[in-house]
Amino acid sequence: MSSYDDVAEWYDAVQRGGTIVQDAAMRADFTRLTCDRELICLPKKRFYDPYCMNVAFGPRRFSVGDGSVKERWPARFPAFGGGQGFTLIELLVVMSIITILAGMMLPSLSRAKEKARQTTCINNLRQIGIALKLYVDDQSSRFPPHIVRDPDELHLRNTTMTMGGYDPQPRLLDFFPSAKARPLYSYLTPSEVYRCPVDKGQRLAPLKLKPSNWSSIGCSYIYNAGRLATLEGGGFRQTPDDPARGMAEKSESWVPSPVQYIFMHEPPARLYATLTGPEWYQWHYSRGTTDLDDPTVARAQFYSPVLFVDGHSAVPNFSRSLMTDPYYPYEPTRDWIWYKSADGN
Ligand SMILES: [Zn+2]
DSSP states (O other): OOOOSSHHHHHHHHHTTOOOOOSHHHHHHOOOBOSSSEEEEOOSSOOSOTTTGGGGTOOEEEEOTTSSOEEEOOSOOOBTTTBOOOOHHHHHHHHHHHHHHHHHHHHHHHHHHHHHHHHHHHHHHHHHHHHHHHHHHHTTTBOOOSEEEOTTSSOEEEOTTOSSSSOOOGGGTTTSOOGGGSTTTTTSOSSGGGOOTTOOOBOTTTTOBOSOHHHHHSOOOEESBSOOOOOTTOOOSSOBSOTTTBTTTOBGGGOSOTTTBEEEEOGGGSOEEETTEEEEEOOTTOOSOSEESOGGGOSSOOBOOEEETTSOEEOOBOHIIIIIOTTSTTOOOSSOBOOOBTTOO
16 A cells, blocks of 8 residues: 555556555545546645545645646535535635625725715705795895794794704704794705704704704704804904804895805804804714814814805815814815905905
8 A cells, every 4th residue: 555745646556557445544645536537635644634624725636537637626525425515715715705805895885875975965955955045036035044033932043053844852942943933944844855864963062962963953954144153263364244144134146156155064064162162073974973172183074065055065075174274264265155255255
């Protein structure tokens, strides 16, 4: 009984008339000859059980159809007592390929999902834009007010965060108007159109609009009217035309550039002043925390879907203004204008 390091040598021995003996010694070196045209062999030097653990290295199959010996990786081999099945190494290879593919696809999948959510907001804002246009046409070309009087009460309530949408939570009725008192109520009735799908809410200490603006005040989008918050020591590089009201109740012709002038936006577009200090937010593309006390150390970018006065929507990146120039975050850029200066620009 001989055993061979080199399978070609072994095959030659078989061809010369050697007999394959299926004894224990033989099995210790090679698996058996499976048919006339194919030899299934294992390397001689191994330290594993040939019939079970050999899958750890995988058997080599030697095709001898044309007389030469060719080594190829087997698709299957008679492991575990001769049945047909995948080897462990094959399964591991397939699993690792699946893992790699999944790893490659998941980020693009989540990017695609984020794009879809932005598209929802762009469409919502477009519809809100149409309703606003109808409102303005009915009001002799004047934009909505930033304060309304609730029909049931005498209080004046700020409506920049509630152009439309559902009633606020009862605890917030002192601060936000009911659905019926909102400017767009009869133009675009309360519906999901007022909802940003990634609305993460605002702390707005002490109001706490959580878990979302939508669930607490019935609207995710904000009207660019009323006073814009600034940091102490900062503000506007040009004198604003009407810093207390902005575009509220102004005529359409007041707006310097309708294609750039922001009409509606989401909280991440700008800064908020509250009892406990300034606040910034991140909704779309947010990572980790969505409420920020310092925009310069934010982990994500400040993206906000925006409706412009001319009726078109886009998703500008406000990071540059908020992170590199937080004291003057409202200066005009090529893409947007937040306020009108006293000299008309
Ligand atoms: Zn949104």
